[in-house]
Amino acid sequence: MSIRVLVVEDSAVVREFLNYILNSDPAIRVIATAHNGAEALQLAEKLKPDVITMDISMPGMDGYEATRRIMETHPVPIVIVSVSVDPKQVATTFRALEAGALAAARKPVGIGHPEYEQTANALIQTVKLMSEVKVVKRWPMQRKKEAPPTQSGIAGVRDLGSIDTGIVAMGASTGGPPVLQTILSSLPKDFPAPVLVVQHISPGFIQGFANSLAHYCKLPVRIPVGGESLEPANVYLAPDGVHMGVGAGGRVVLTGGPPENGMRPSISYLFRSVAGAFGAKSVGVLLTGMGKDGAEGLKSMREKGAITIAQDESSCVVFGMPAEAIQICAATHVLSPDAIAATLAQISRR
Numbered sequence: 001m002s003i004r005v006l007v008v009e010d011s012a013v014v015r016e017f018l019n020y021i022l023n024s025d026p027a028i029r030v031i032a033t034a035h036n037g038a039e040a041l042q043l044a045e046k047l048k049p050d051v052i053t054m055d056i057s058m059p060g061m062d063g064y065e066a067t068r069r070i071m072e073t074h075p076v077p078i079v080i081v082s083v084s085v086d087p088k089q090v091a092t093t094f095r096a097l098e099a100g101a102l103a104a105a106r107k108p109v110g111i112g113h114p115e116y117e118q119t120a121n122a123l124i125q126t127v128k129l130m131s132e133v134k135v136v137k138r139w140p141m142q143r144k145k146e147a148p149p150t151q152s153g154i155a156g157v158r159d160l161g162s163i164d165t166g167i168v169a170m171g172a173s174t175g176g177p178p179v180l181q182t183i184l185s186s187l188p189k190d191f192p193a194p195v196l197v198v199q200h201i202s203p204g205f206i207q208g209f210a211n212s213l214a215h216y217c218k219l220p221v222r223i224p225v226g227g228e229s230l231e232p233a234n235v236y237l238a239p240d241g242v243h244m245g246v247g248a249g250g251r252v253v254l255t256g257g258p259p260e261n262g263m264r265p266s267i268s269y270l271f272r273s274v275a276g277a278f279g280a281k282s283v284g285v286l287l288t289g290m291g292k293d294g295a296e297g298l299k300s301m302r303e304k305g306a307i308t309i310a311q312d313e314s315s316c317v318v319f320g321m322p323a324e325a326i327q328i329c330a331a332t333h334v335l336s337p338d339a340i341a342a343t344l345a346q347i348s349r350r
Helices: 012-023 037-047 063-073 087-098 116-130 176-184 206-216 267-281 295-303 320-327 337-348
Strands: 003-008 028-034 051-054 078-082 103-106 167-172 195-199 235-237 243-246 252-255 282-286 307-311 333-335
Touching (some): 003 012, 003 037, 003 116, 012 028, 012 116, 028 037, 037 051, 037 063, 078 087, 078 116, 087 176, 087 206, 167 267, 176 337, 243 267, 267 295, 282 295, 282 320, 282 337, 295 307, 295 320, 307 320
Parallel strands (some): 003 028, 003 051, 078 103, 167 282, 282 307, 307 333
Antiparallel strands (some): 243 252
């Protein structure tokens, strides 16, 4: 059976262009189009598509509001299709991801453009992957705070306040941006370690994600350059298209080596690097995401004596990466996002 897609886009020309691209793949069928959010809401209820591609800037109900309402009423995997270089659209895109959209994809460039094949294929692959995700009604905007973490059943919880933590490494994929926001926004401005983050995201969106996180976080959020020294109380996001790790003297290493688990940047690359440089003085956190990137890297951190945390199944949009880590005994804790935040907060109370 083909993947049934609803295309939401206010420009008639772009609607036809997206139809052409998506229908060019035999596994996908565009079943309808909508020119604004209100029409998208009606068609989502009536047609129950497998995936919705959602424009952001539209007259009347925009893509954020349409996403929020669809995820509250008739949840569908939603892919935001945006012009990633427009700061306003990027900001609204991340609000839509907070509201329950699964992924953001760059709006494909024209057929004569050198990057046409790359951007068109990226959209097709994103739609195919997101069609496999089973979505539920979105989390309430105000989640009740959970109790501090208790024993997870995989290993006894150790008190992070009693160990010398030199670095925190985190990795996420599908569903990651709002979870990272929950965790990182809870860290105090005097957090005594640098936090390195790999978030799998479409090219062109990482700066917008940094800006979005910075709006909520007490810590500065930065995209590092190779060779710079890591500083406590800073969040470092891996740049597009390169692996990020840690080298001698606690400096950032960026490399264009081969992808790992199909990804560059790779979470496993980061975790392995941190295991080698910091060993037991590190914390690794593997969050929601499709596939298995990060699992083996987290195991290498655990084998060096680090605290290793996997997000629990009930709070994951996709349990793939954490499940893989749990299966190979890479995690010392299995916790919800709020419990992860509470655990990391112990470092500041050392």
